[in-house]
Amino acid sequence: MLRHLSLGMNLLAIVLFVPGIVLPMFALKSEMGAWFGQGRLTAALVDKELSILQTVQELWQDDRLLVAALIFFFSVAIPVVKTLLVSLAWYWHKLSKGQTLAAWIAAIGKWSMADVFVVAIFLAVLSTDHAETTTTQAVNLFGLRIDFEISSATLSTLGPGFYYFVGYCLLSLAASQLLQFSLARQQGHR
Template sequence: MLRHLGLGLNLLALGLFFPGILLPMFALKTEMNAWFGQGRLGASLVDKELSIMQTVEELWRDQRLLVAALIFVFSVLVPLLKTTLVGLAWYWHKLQKGKRLATWVAAIGKWSMADVFVVAIFLAMLSTNHAETTTRQSLNMFGLRLDFDISSATQSMLGDGFYYFVGYCLLSLAASQLLQYGLKTQSAPAQK
């Protein structure tokens, strides 16, 4: 029974995984404004939404290859490999290699906390939410003095991809643990 529940959670996790890497994980917006007298000038400096895959693509384009590769490996390849291995362990449940595979997947589940590490990086980026700075400047030209305030504000919001990806991480970890436990209890001799 636990083995089947583990497979079910694994399939549900897989259903959350793809929206988790394809939907925007966060939105970031930075604006700069200048006030002088009654007038105001404003400009949007950054206005973007990024998913995990868009982040990898952007990092790759910007020649930050190591960071792009690490995020891709730990947020896309390792989760897909882990999900595939959980499915194989479920299928090979009567064979010794299925039990070994389930044990191995549960052990690397702790290493797949790199998924959570990626989410933590995004959260660190989002910690700038509503950071606002204002400075007073003066401009002297031809004997005229113009005082003005310059402010910049950064706003960030979590996107749907974040919630899907966190759901994937939690369900995937639970699935591998349930499968391993189910296979252990299945092969344990019944006590009288």
């Protein structure tokens, strides 16, 4: 029964994983404004929503290859491989290789927490929420002093991909732990 529950949780985790890497993980908006007298000028500096896959693609295009590769490896490749291995261990439950595989999955479980680390990185990026700076400047133009303020504001918000990915992380971890427990209990009854 526990083994079947772990398979169901694993399948549900994959269902959450796909939108988790495709839907926007966060939105980042940054604008700059200048005020002088009654006049106001504003300009959007950044206005984008990025998913995990879009982030990897953008980093790759910006020649930040190591960061792109690490995010892809820990947020896409490892979760897919781990899910496939958990499914194989479930299928081979009566064979010694199924139990060996479940033990190996448990051993690499620490590495599977790297996907949670990636989410933590996104949260760190989002910690800039509502960061605002304002400076007052003065310009002397032909003996006329013009005072103006320049400000910039950054607003970041979580996107739906973040919640799907967190759901995937938690379900995947629970499914692999439940499968390991189920197979260990099955082996103990022999």
